[in-house]
Amino acid sequence: MKKAAIVGAGIGGIAASVRLALKGYQVTVYEANESFGGKMHEFWLGGYRFDAGPSLFTLPHLVDELFELAGRNPAAYFSYTRLNPITHYFWPDGSHLKAYAEPKEFAREAERQLGVPQQDVLEVLARSRRLYNGTADTFLNKSLHKARTYLSPDVLKALGCLSDLGLNITMHDANAKKFKDPRFVQLLDRFATYNGSDPYQAPGTLNIIPHLEHNIGAFYPQGGMYAIASSLVKLAEELGVEFRYSEPVEQIVTLAGKVMSVKTKHGNFNADVVVSNMDVVPTYRKLLSDHPAPEKTLQQPRSSSALIYYWGIRKQFRELHLHNIFFSKDYREEFEHIFQQKTVSPDPTVYINITSKLEPGDAPPGCENWFVMVNVPHHQGQDWQQLIADTRASVLRKLSRMLHTDIAPLIAQEQVLDPLLIERRTSSFAGALYGSSSNNLMAAFLRHPNFSSQLEGLYFCGGSVHPGGGVPLCLLSAKIVGEMVPAVLPIEEV
Ligand code: FAD
Known part of the structure; x- marks a missing residue:
């Protein structure tokens, strides 16, 4: 049976383990910490439970899809509810706004509390939906580093959105152009922080983010965010994935341009495929120190x-x-x-x-x-x-x-x-939450691809590589890796 080694049990590594197990690999996840989750872990402090890292859950279908792929009913493992209202906003002048889940109700509330014309709010959310639907298949759901992505009809859809994408204007300027009320502009600008960026530098393209929260919805997983990681680990273990905790990978061993094994304190473990869920900077600096690193990529500004x-x-x-x-x-x-x-x-x-x-x-x-x-x-x-x-x-x-x-x-x-x-x-380089920032137009293209073009069998997932940071994008990175890694054919088909 072909073997896959995954470096790190962050949400991206866990999701990749499920996908590779379903492709027929014998999967082992090596995790430096005592448990899984990475940034998505929980702890108790004197009777109080805390989700340590992520707290906002969007695009839950990306989690459901992993259970469905395995032929399981997601609800048997993991449940969540749609939030309404989503967020309560408070301004220093004493004003307060409840961000209701339904766009019309949200727009009415914005008019009531801040005097923002309802119609403008609805237009902005509709535009966010249009741009997301037009571009996600090209920029988020697929590798940006494979020629086939650019040959797909989805590119035409994305090109159709170009003039509206806000490429030559900052996120803030795009919002300030539309709304007079500085509080509502601030509310929209805050979405830049969802990937650790600066609304005064980041391009207007980031204005697709509100679509996720305000049109698709924000959700709460029962048991807290940690339940996302723990339910997926349960699924992975049922599929035969082995998790080895307190066992950091020290080196990705290669021979003649191909990955051979991973080295830990317990020895060398053969692997036909290695997926690094470790931040891409230390992956090169520590685990692949004998190989030339893609310096330009690694030096992109952090989030x-x-x-x-x-x-x-x-x-x-x-x-x-x-x-x-x-x-x-x-x-x-x-x-x-x-x-x-x-x-x-x-x-x-x-x-x-x-x-x-x-x-x-x-x-x-x-x-x-x-x-x-x-x-x-x-x-x-x-x-x-x-x-x-x-x-x-x-x-x-x-x-x-x-x-x-x-x-x-x-x-x-x-x-x-x-x-x-x-x-x-x-091991997130410089403690950045989301890998590299999206403060410039080229950021999406300068993130590390989900595969190595130098070393056969080496793949990357998680928040420091394409398509970027945040739980949904980490899940998408695992999906892209899962689709790229060749399936292991049953013996009779080989
Ligand atoms: P990581 O969580 O970065 O985990 C990597 C794992 O690899 C770790 O467990 C690490 O120990 C392990 N590892 C590293 N090196 C090795 C090695 N050599 N050998 C073995 N194991 C190794 N996102 C949202 O979507 N919504 C939010 O509300 C949100 N809020 C956030 C708030 C905070 C405070 C933080 C920290 C993050 C937040 N994020 C949020 C971002 C989100 O948590 C991350 O993008 C995501 O969890 C990163 O997952 P990952 O797959 O990249 O792995």
Whole structure:
């Protein structure tokens, strides 16, 4: 039987393991940590459960599809509900908006709360849908590095969208051109952070992102985001995938331009196919150090990172829900701090995710589990201890003011995640959340392909390679790899 070795049990590696097992490979996943999930893991802190990383779930069909491919009923493993409202937005001037799931209801609310014409909101969402539907098959669902992608009829569909794609305008300028209200522009600009980019630099093409949340929907997986990883690991194990934890791959061994095996502390393990779910930069620097690395690709600017304060709060706030955003006064200044000054704004936008709103067991009675996140630059030598302390103080000041409650005395439990820890725990280069940023037009083409053009049998999946970071795109990267890797034919067909 042909063997596949997967380096890393992040969501991309887990999804790839399912796809390769279904293609007939004997699959082993080597994971450096004690358990699976990578950025998508969970932990308990004194009676409070936290999803450590991703909190917003979109495109759930990409998870369902893995169970269906295996002939299983997804609902037997994993369930989720569509959120309505999706997010609660709060501005420093006291205004507040509930982002309802149905576009018409969302548009009515935007008009009611911010005076934004309903029709303009509906037009923007319809345009986002049109552009997503026109371009996803070319830019997201397939390899951008195979000639057949460009020979497909989907390219004509994508070309048809070119004039409307916002290639020569920034995301912010496109939004500001359409809407007069700076608060609604800020709401739309925030979607740039979904792949760690800067709306004042990123092209208008990123305005396809709202389609995912506002037209297709945002979802909550029962059991938290971690349930996505754990249900897929269950499926993978049923398909015969072996997970070897606390066993980092030290080298991808090659011979005559072909992968031969992976080397771990326990020896060399033969593999016909190796899929790296490790960030592509350390994959080259550490596991393939004898091979020339694609320097231009590896030197693409990284995405932003985050400071997360996991707070067990001994109080319940009726005005808060699952996803809450407290905007900064000056968004441009905030992004200048992140991307130019490489530091954190003294008035950051604060995101609070509270799963105990939907799963009361995630916090003790009368309490809430706050995942408090601020966008920050990736690691470039900053003094994170100082930034953690300064940002904590500004977040507490802001939330105490906006929620009319002194928050600090309510913090019963606390843990912090910073870019250095993200790098240490997952090998994500410089602690970037989403691999490289999408701050320029060519970013999509400059991400590493899902295969190696130098080494036969070597493939790549996860947030640092095509089509990019975020859970849905990591699942798509695994799908592209799954489609590229040759199927293992039963003996009689060989
Ligand atoms: P990773 O999660 O990066 O995991 C890689 C795995 O490889 C790790 O387990 C690591 O230990 C292992 N590994 C590395 N090197 C080796 C080696 N040599 N040998 C063996 N194993 C190795 N996305 C969303 O869609 N929605 C969100 O709301 C969202 N919010 C986020 C918030 C935070 C705080 C973070 C950190 C991320 C967020 N993301 C979000 C991004 C999303 O979590 C990631 O894009 C995605 O989980 C990355 O998955 P991956 O497959 O690239 O693997």
